[in-house]
Amino acid sequence: MNFIFAILTGIALVVCVPFSRRYGPGVFLLAICVFLPFPLSLQAEDLSGNLCGADILMAVMTAYLVVVVSREGRLKAGPVAVPLAVFLAAASISAVASWAGLGTAVSLGRMVLGTVIAMLIFANVDGRISTARRCFDAYLLGCCILGTISIVSFVIGGFHSSEYTLGINKNGLGPIFGCGIVTAMTFLLSGDARGKRRMWLLAALACSTVGILFSLSRGAWIATAVGSLFLLLSTGRVKAFGAAVLVLVPAAYLCWSQLPEEATNYATDVSPETYVIKSRFDSMDVALDGFRKDPAFGVGVGLRKYVEPHNVLVLTLGEMGLVGLAALLFAFASALYTFRLALRCTVDDLLANVGVRAAAAVCLVTTIHGCMDVYWRRGVGVLGWAGVGMAVSVLARHRRQTLAREADRRAIARRPRPVAAAP
Secondary structure, X not given: OHHHHHHHHHHHHHHHHHHHHHHOOHHHHHHHHHHOOOOOOOOOOOOOOOOOHHHHHHHHHHHHHHHHHHHHOOOOOHHHHHHHHHHHHHHHHXXXXXXXXXXXXHHHHHHHHHHHHHHHHHHHOOXXXXXXXXXXXHHHHHHHHHHHHHHHHHHHHOHHHHOOHHHOOHXXXXXXXXXXXXXXXXXXXXXXXXXXXXXXXXXXXXXXXXXXXXXXXXXXXXXXXXXXXXXXXXXXXXXXXXXXXXXXXXXXXHHHHHOOHHHHHHHHOOOOOOHHHHHHHHHHHHHHHHHHHOOOOOXXXXXXXXXXXXXXXXXXHHHHHHHHHHHHHHHHHHHHHHHHHHHHHOOOOHHHHHHHHHHHHHHHHHHHHHOOOOOOOOHHHHHHHHHHHHHHHHHHHXXXXXXXXXXXXXXXXXXXXXXXXXX
């Protein structure tokens, strides 16, 4: 399977190059979004430093980004520029101070790729609203393909097989489908989805719902519920939300009824004595031991290669201490602020507003899920900060339009007024 996705990544690169010359570099963004639901390593063995297809495509776009910046002399980063720079500096200092070889390098690289690089690529490569909309559709396409494979895996091998569809861990599958659910719901709630597009979104919603249930990822269920609640409260479209739920509930019930008793017992058992929950508490204790050794700076980036507490806040405390946690919370707060500004400035622009709302919902799902499972992961871990980059691009476009209108007003004000003829 790794070899197949390596070939598919190569084909994507070959196909995207000529298409990008005709349609622009946004073609690569579409390819990245299609590959995000498939975080499979491209190497034969799943080593700590392995890359997935989306990582390779992002590396190409990073090189293109350097060319664009050197040519235009500017880089759009919006309100998240300083907070991300602070977080990156804190992570880099922590990594250098406690360097432990490849594990530290890979951990730091995944943090940079999942935040700064993802944000900058989607903020600067192609700022068109139509491209952002197509990126979401590309991601939903990937979710539909993965969901279909998950259904086939369940039919052939039962829930043990669907939990690890294509070899992806169930806690990796959960947020992938959760982001697909909130993305499809956002566009369905916009009031702009009609005809064939509405049918496509409903199909994507149903497919993602089946996939997330078969994954048995309880953290993803909770994160998706929070993202859905955000959409309901932010849009106020109760009737449209109810229509989406009419698709969700039957699909969820149908899947749940097909699960064996072993699976349903596992999904509903949340007692502290269960192996999964107890092991996570034990991992948290180990990570917090690192925090106790150095409360200010932790024991260094790379601790996750030895223990994974399944909580990004606890992990950050162990790796980077209070300084690192403050920097991370500063970055998260700046992301929320960016979405708030973008939503306010797109009130009169339906397409842009819906795109920003979908990006905010996806970022919320990935962040909430990161408090219950692995946050720094391949694939969907990039999606939240890619959405922040889309919001930054919207803010930059709004600023350009505002400056252009101000320049027009000043030019009109400077025009000489006609002199009235003498009587």
